[in-house]
Amino acid sequence: MPETTAAERIAALGYDYGARAREHLADCNLCGTSGRAVEVARRDRYGYPATLLVCERCGLGYLSPRLSASDYAHFYDGVYRPLVTAYHGRRIDAETVQREQREYGAELAAFLGPLLPSSTETILDVGGSTGVVAGVLAERLDARATVLDPSPDELAAARSAGMETVAGFAEDFDPGERDWDLVLLCQTIDHLRDVRGTLAALRRMTAPGGHAFVDIVDVDIVLRRTGAIEHVVKIDHPFYLTRPTAAAFFAVAGYSIVAERVSADGHRGFVLAPGARSEPDWHGLGVAGTRFLAGVRALRTHRPA
Numbered sequence: 527m528p529e530t531t532a533a534e535r536i537a538a539l540g541y542d543y544g545a546r547a548r549e550h551l552a553d554c555n556l557c558g559t560s561g562r563a564v565e566v567a568r569r570d571r572y573g574y575p576a577t578l579l580v581c582e583r584c585g586l587g588y589l590s591p592r593l594s595a596s597d598y599a600h601f602y603d604g605v606y607r608p609l610v611t612a613y614h615g616r617r618i619d620a621e622t623v624q625r626e627q628r629e630y631g632a633e634l635a636a637f638l639g640p641l642l643p644s645s646t647e648t649i650l651d652v653g654g655s656t657g658v659v660a661g662v663l664a665e666r667l668d669a670r671a672t673v674l675d676p677s678p679d680e681l682a683a684a685r686s687a688g689m690e691t692v693a694g695f696a697e698d699f700d701p702g703e704r705d706w707d708l709v710l711l712c713q714t715i716d717h718l719r720d721v722r723g724t725l726a727a728l729r730r731m732t733a734p735g736g737h738a739f740v741d742i743v744d745v746d747i748v749l750r751r752t753g754a755i756e757h758v759v760k761i762d763h764p765f766y767l768t769r770p771t772a773a774a775f776f777a778v779a780g781y782s783i784v785a786e787r788v789s790a791d792g793h794r795g796f797v798l799a800p801g802a803r804s805e806p807d808w809h810g811l812g813v814a815g816t817r818f819l820a821g822v823r824a825l826r827t828h829r830p831a
């Protein structure tokens with residue numbers, strides 16, 4: 527690539543985020559509270575005017591305003607991959623993503639293999655793209671894979687690899703009586719527009735005695751690593767989770783945490799088992815949220831203006 531800065535490459539894309547992000551979130555997606563969110567960033571890592579709010583009651587971070595559903599569809603149809611390519615200064619497309627997913631899938635299979643019962647026969651990968659991760663796991667676990675994804679092009683690749691495919695979003699998918707032994711939500715939760723609704727849907731699709739695997743970008747870890755909240759915020763992530771807020775989302779959905787791991791890139795993965803829904807410790811979440819906000823401010827004062 528020629529000698530250009532990330533800012534120049536991003537500007538050349540001509541994407542006007544500020545003109546498109548108009549949808550305000552009235553309520554916190556985790557605790558349902560309105561009017562208790564504080565603004566912690568006005569700009570994202572690409573330089574776009576993205577506003578990050580953190581709920582004072584529960585510590586959940588989220589963009590507001592943000593893109594509407596149709597603007598997100600437009601964003602993923604032709605803006606997202608060129609944007610991350612411009613940001614990193616290296617090619618990121620369907621081919622490089624598949625290579626990364628093969629590595630991710632192999633690592634995940636090595637982690638999940640010893641934890642799952644031998645009766646794991648069916649896998650559903652929600653947001654499973656071209657089915658690379660589902661395929662690696664299906665082979666490792668000797669299971670049948672189904673891929674749910676909104677992109678017809680990516681599903682065509684999964685279908686040609688012999689997998690069952692379903693076009694759509696998890697929030698809208700109605701599987702009827704059907705459920706799966708292992709339900710995956712890999713590197714996807716931060717991109718969702720409704721975390722609570724998606725996890726409720728995931729819970730319905732998880733067989734009794736089955737498991738789910740969900741990973742988050744742990745904002746506590748990434749903030750420590752990057753040193754400024756503006757490096758953490760990106761318009762492709764409507765939501766910003768930590769270990770406490772993720773655990774609270776799982777409790778509300780009716781999942782208990784069976785095992786977890788932190789990968790080198792700051793993803794925190796959880797193996798979940800279906801159980802009873804429970805009320806999170808809202809006071810403890812508020813304390814963790816206050817600590818997070820203090821951490822953001824402390825980094826700001828230690829940085830030259």
Ligand SMILES: [Zn+2]
Pocket residue numbers: 554555556557558559581582583584585586
């Ligand atoms: Zn909240």
